[in-house]
Amino acid sequence: MPFSRRPVAAAVVSVLALGVPALAAAPAHALPIRPAAVPRLATAVPAPATVTVTGEGSASAPPDIAVVGAGVESFAKTSQSALDAQSTAAAALLAAVRAQGVAERDVQTRSVTLIPVHDSTDGVSRLTGYQAAQWFSVKVREVARTGAVLQAVTDAAGDAARIDSVVFDVSDPAPLQARAREAAHADARAKAEQYARLSGRRLGALVSLSEDASTYPRPVSPAGETSGAGIAAAPVAPGEIRAGATVTAVYELD
Template identity: 75%
Template sequence: MRLSRTSVAAALVALLALGGPALAAPTAAALPVRPAAVPADAATVTVTGEGSASAEPDLAVVGAGVEATAKTSQAAMDTQSKAAAALLAAVRAEGVADRDVRTESVSLQPVHDYTGGAPRLTGYQAAQSFTVKVRQVARTGAVLQAVTDAAGDAARIGFVVFGVSDPAPLQARAREAAHADARAKAEQYARLSGRALGRLISLSEDASTTPRPVPAAGDTPGAGMAAVPAAPGEIRATATVTAVYALV
């Protein structure tokens, strides 16, 4: 038996009216969601944006320590411990909180004299190193001086680095500058091409440099130091992005 087109249409209408699941219209949730594709022949412009931001440092990190040499290991450790205690007392007197002082290493090793070829034990060297965070940058020089005054010839200054306690806002400003730079370049290229700048298609961060302090001093013995000037300078963060815009 052959059904006419009219009969088939009537049957479908009846099934839909009955709520037949097989013929129910798909819901919005069942439809696949696909990102809007860029037509293959669409005109685009790809640009690189660079940005930077600067700030005054609000933190100094000092690498300080003590070192002592003696005939016996016990004597070396005793001398080192006494110098370390004096160092810690001095930085605390300068207003540095206990949470901002951390022991980085403690060492004890033999000292040999290699004159004549065969090594000859001459004593022992004991050392201890600390990192000291100075949250009042203007006090950095005073802390350095306090270390050398307290520990004397045993004092060692390994480094002084400056930075920011919270680098996130500075890095965010660098990213904003990079984004603005990319858009300004894209607008210029669109204008030169006789087009208008369309929507942003893609954006990726190529590189960013989290604000990092730069070493300001080498390994310097403490003896003989008078006033200790410190120049914090400026902390800088940078960011580079690649952006693709449509041209309309």
């Protein structure tokens, strides 16, 4: 008997006529649709307690150099005569300090001046002559010889000699300033530890550290200038050089 295709074709036509897809049914094990997840808000972590302190420190050292401000002045009726006298006195001054062991690199000319001098008696200005001057910076690297250098200057230049300053210093201030910073840091930590103990807490990590000031004061030079006569007879007192530092530190409290 021959196979008939009619029933199968009829079935397909019936399904299409009804508008129902042949495999449209959802499987029985399909998962239900879930709503979108809502993000959870992060819990704020409280900031750690801190203590802020200021530390101060200083360090001192004896000076190892002296800087002498020395010069010569001369007055004459003519400018050339004044310059000649000034040059002679300056040459004598330089020879004297070199004889005291001061190196060439430690002597520097600060200024050379030539100015007219007028007399204004009775309200009338009259030229009376010229004043010539030359000033030097003399670095003495053996502090104990400062007095001898002053004496040599006044002996060599006589009444033309002038001394306007003697300043003691240290040749390398960096180690002195470093010691002052170390002292300031230690002072800040000691204060912070005390405040932590008083608060019933333990000192935690260092949060920040800033330098507020670093000072390096030098002795003040004598005001004004002094003529050579008698200046070297006065003893010099080098004293000490002091550096200072101030820091602000913030520490956590555990």
